[in-house]
Amino acid sequence: MTTGTHSETPAAPLLSVHAIEKAFPGVRALSGVSFDTARGEVHALLGENGAGKSTLIKIVSGVFPPDRGEVLVDGRPVDLARPDDARRAGIATIYQELLLFPELTVAENIFMGHAPRAGLRRIDWRAMHEKTNALLASLEIHDLQADRIVGSLSVGNRQRVEILRALSQDARILIMDEPTAALTEYDVTRLFDIVRKLKARGVAVIYISHRLDEIFAIADRVTVLRDGAHVATRRVADTDAAELVQLMVGRRIESLFPKITVPIGKPVLEVKDLERRPLTRRVSLTVRAGEIVGLAGLVGSGRSELAQTIFGVTPADNGEIRITGQKIDIRSPAQARSLGVAYVPEDRGTQGLVRPMTVRENFSLAALGKVAFGGFIDRAAERKLAGDGVKRFAVKTSSLEQIAGKLSGGNQQKIVLGKWLANGPKLLILDEPTRGIDVGAKAEIHRLMGELAAQGLAILMISSELPEVLGMSDRVLVMREGRIVAEFSREEATQESIGAAMMGSHGNAEKAA
């Protein structure tokens, strides 16, 4: 586990990962993933949300151990039980949400945990500042001083502090998770300069990004993951955007999705030029009775934000919303609810369900008006409402008095869905309705969605799973950077066309909305 030995065989890759497997309760996150990277190489990791990139880098960073497989540094297996082990093996990770102490200075942040010491183990402040200045100079960073407070820095400069922090620990393998997600164009250019300097020094960079153009600009090789498996590793010079998109999304469509064709009725939701900066930009869309509209896009493309704006959680700044033809200014979830809008949020643990409450109480929460008279709840009516819901959604629970938080994810999701349908909505907005639930419960939720549409409900479904989008939707809208960038009919929609629009690789079928 030491990094200081000098018996490197030049042929051995600096870091290699062998047949890694990792499962979480109910989910197989990684199944036999291998890849390697050499000194001075920038190796990009590419894959959809949930493809296993984060799990892989967490294993390499020592956040959690793999179930099977091994990680080798300089050809020798290393035991990465804790983040500290990874640090000592020369591996540093820069996460998307930067982990800095905003109240401390640049130098203090860089040397947090390994400050240079003088006699009596006191911190040697002068050495710390000198070393910081040396690091700054080595990357030719001139607009950053050792004694600046990190909280006052721009995102780009904070990221540079993290990079310097990694270098101060003699990191030879640097993992960057979507480093450009929050950067301005200028900062991206500077980041690339720094990455090239690191390359020249022999540092291996594992670069995770959704942006294909960046991968072509900076990476030497690219490895594509899909559903927790290694799909392909290509030299960047030997591939193109179309092939990468194909590798990322190319997946057989399971016959799980029983969207039945039903007559499409009048528009229920009409949104025109809706704006709520920064993530909802002049969005227009229509959802009709009996129709399921899929909303595809990468995480961070503004899909959930759009849903929350329509639902009144974050009311719009501009634009108009019409519900069944009537123009309405929705300012709160309570108002949206009274207009017949239901929203099943993405995070059912904290947003959908009140976990310490019983199944009965959760079912009636959005429909208290239906079971409460004069401010008091009619227990019999409430039990009937919840009992009907349990029956209709086949919730597996020992009783109505069961604490909802103790049920499985699939059953929790059925309760969240049932809670809203108790209200008799006209429009149902679903945010990742089947994320993290088992296949059986997934199929049931899909069946229910089909039934609801057949009964004339208008459904707007946000999903990061392309097969689900393709299987369930009558129409597919694609969002990128807060805008709707493409629209496909059920017939036109393919994994490749949607994938290309999501990634913004200027392929076919893209049209501005």
Add this chain to the structure above:
Amino acid sequence: MTAETLAGAEADPRRRLRVLASQEALLAIAVIGLAIVVGLYNPRFLAARNLSDVLLGNAYIAVAAVGMSMVIISGNIDISVGALIGVLATISGTLAVNGAPIVVAWLAALVAGVVVMALQGVIIAYLRIPAIVVTLGMLSVLKGGLISVTGGKWITDLPDSFHLADIELFGALPFPVFLMILVTILAALWMRYSASGRAIYAVGGSAEAARLCGISHPRTIVMVFALHGLFAGAAALLYATQLRVIQSTVPPNLELTIITASVVGGVSILGGVGTVVGSTLAAVLIAEIASALVFIDVSPYWIRAVQGVLILVTVIADILRRRRMAGA
């Protein structure tokens, strides 16, 4: 499978066991069990006079703990209530001594309690400042204000009719005990059966989920604090009228005793869980323990340590329970 799930819903064999293992049942058993054990050691403990004194002297803590429980269930905390009880008692007593009609003196305590607490609720809910900070500030304002305004003087010569605590119903039931029981039952029913009570549990259990269900978070919080103020007012009256004088201070750490009653009563410090029946039983238990210490010749100073152990044990049990739930 649907038939099976519903059949399960109606006849759960574990249901009855769970009721017995509830915090309320455990507390009731502890209250009775402790009385028997201490009574065996020293029969004087069980004298009607002693038991009645224990309840009489501590009913105000139980009444205040009802409001505190609601506040904690809603996901907040209030550490100003002890100081507020002192201020309200002083306001009421001052009015009574200065010739205001007794009913006005009583009402003034209730109204002032509601106003002060509702104000704190507004600051917490609308300015989104943590309850612990707001109520800590209020604690200092009230404590400092009380001492400065009264100059530390006690209020004496209270008219006889002022003393609520002297009233006995049905010839035997002291009014404070009656009020404690009444407030507990009414609050329990309200928490269990009203839509507003449900909103308190929802907001405390998951503010985000409650908001998305159209439950107004700020309004619920202000309502909870206003009610808490009402109960604090009632508690102040019981406190003020049980002695012949009103001191310009309250028992030290009164707010902590009240919070202890809520938490030991099964109210989750993380919000969303608990009942007011539990907190009243816990208030009775704590008072009983304090009295028992005297009867078994242990220094009454140990009561604080005992309270501390009780609170730690319940909070640890609660957190472990929550963790198990999160793991499921």
